[in-house]
Amino acid sequence: xxxxxxxxxxxxxxxxxxxxxxxxxxxxxxxxxxxxxxxxxxxxxxxxxxxxxxxxxxxxxxxxxxxxxxxxxxxxxxxxxxxxxxxxxxxxxxxxxxxxxxxxxxxxxxxxxxxxxxxxxxxxxxxxxxxxxxxxxxxxxxxxxxxxxxxxxxxxxxxxxxxxxxxxxxxxxxxxxxxxxxxxxxxxxxxxxxxxxxxxxxxxxxxxxxxx
Numbered sequence: 001x002x003x004x005x006x007x008x009x010x011x012x013x014x015x016x017x018x019x020x021x022x023x024x025x026x027x028x029x030x031x032x033x034x035x036x037x038x039x040x041x042x043x044x045x046x047x048x049x050x051x052x053x054x055x056x057x058x059x060x061x062x063x064x065x066x067x068x069x070x071x072x073x074x075x076x077x078x079x080x081x082x083x084x085x086x087x088x089x090x091x092x093x094x095x096x097x098x099x100x101x102x103x104x105x106x107x108x109x110x111x112x113x114x115x116x117x118x119x120x121x122x123x124x125x126x127x128x129x130x131x132x133x134x135x136x137x138x139x140x141x142x143x144x145x146x147x148x149x150x151x152x153x154x155x156x157x158x159x160x161x162x163x164x165x166x167x168x169x170x171x172x173x174x175x176x177x178x179x180x181x182x183x184x185x186x187x188x189x190x191x192x193x194x195x196x197x198x199x200x201x202x203x204x205x206x207x208x209x210x211x212x
Contacts, residue, residue: 011086013079014065018090021049026058028208029098030123031091033062033084033106036074042103043193044125044153044183044200051201057208060091062102074105077112084109088117099208104128104160104181108142115147121211122150123204124171126181129161144169151207153200155179174203 006019019040030052034040040061049059064083066075074080084100091098100110101123114122130137143150143166150171154163156178163175176196178189185196 007090008068009087009090011065011083013075013083013086015068016065016083016087017063017068018087019049019061019063021053021059021061023053023056023058025056026053026094026096027056028120028211029058029060029091029094029096030101030204030208031060031062031087031098031110032123032125033064033102033109034067035102035104035106035126037104038182039063039067042182043197044103047197047201048204052205052208055205055208057099057205058094058096062087062106077105077108080105080109081113084113085117097211099123099211101125108139111142111146111150114150115145119148121148122146123207124150124152125200126154126158126183127152127161128181129165132159135161135165140167140169143171146171149211151204153203155181155183172207174199174207176200 009016032045052059097120099121100114100119102110103125107124107127110122152171152173155176158181160181176183176199178185185191
């Protein structure tokens with residue numbers, strides 16, 4: 001397939017879509033799911049799809065069935081997990097080990113299902129550690145329970161959980177200084193928007209190179 005080639009996959013939650021950005025000699029496949037409030041056009045997902053193939057990582061952008069169907073509200077986590085499970089055979093078909101990943105709600109799905117599906121590792125972008133202003137409603141258990149090597153990439157000003165709020169654990173964490181939940185940075189911040197995306201893509205590339 002050429003970069004940007006899409007295919008639909010039937011799951012028990014409905015029709016999902018994969019958009020492939022292929023590396024010439026892929027050693028990993030990185031599957032990236034979207035959040036509950038957006039799709040695969042998110043700036044971080046698009047930046048990784050552009051940059052990772054040159055590092056030997058094929059990127060598959062995953063659109064959950066509810067997005068493909070044109071719905072505006074994400075279903076319950078159980079349904080998201082069902083859609084993700086249904087896509088897994090298509091993700092493993094190319095052959096290389098698959099890293100389960102996603103942003104926000106997609107990161108939660110990747111963490112919850114990683115061990116069950118045999119994911120090689122997990123990439124959690126903007127992991128929603130808790131609802132904004134509700135740190136007592138922690139979702140740390142999902143992150144800590146992934147059971148595989150896990151990288152968190154978190155904005156320094158993410159209202160769903162700042163980097164310093166994350167518990168100690170086996171995961172690694174990269175901070176995007178000044179970034180919000182969508183990795184947008186202030187116009188007069190320490191980084192430009194382009195630099196913030198480089199922090200993400202370089203960090204993920206280095207981490208993926210370290211995976212055995």
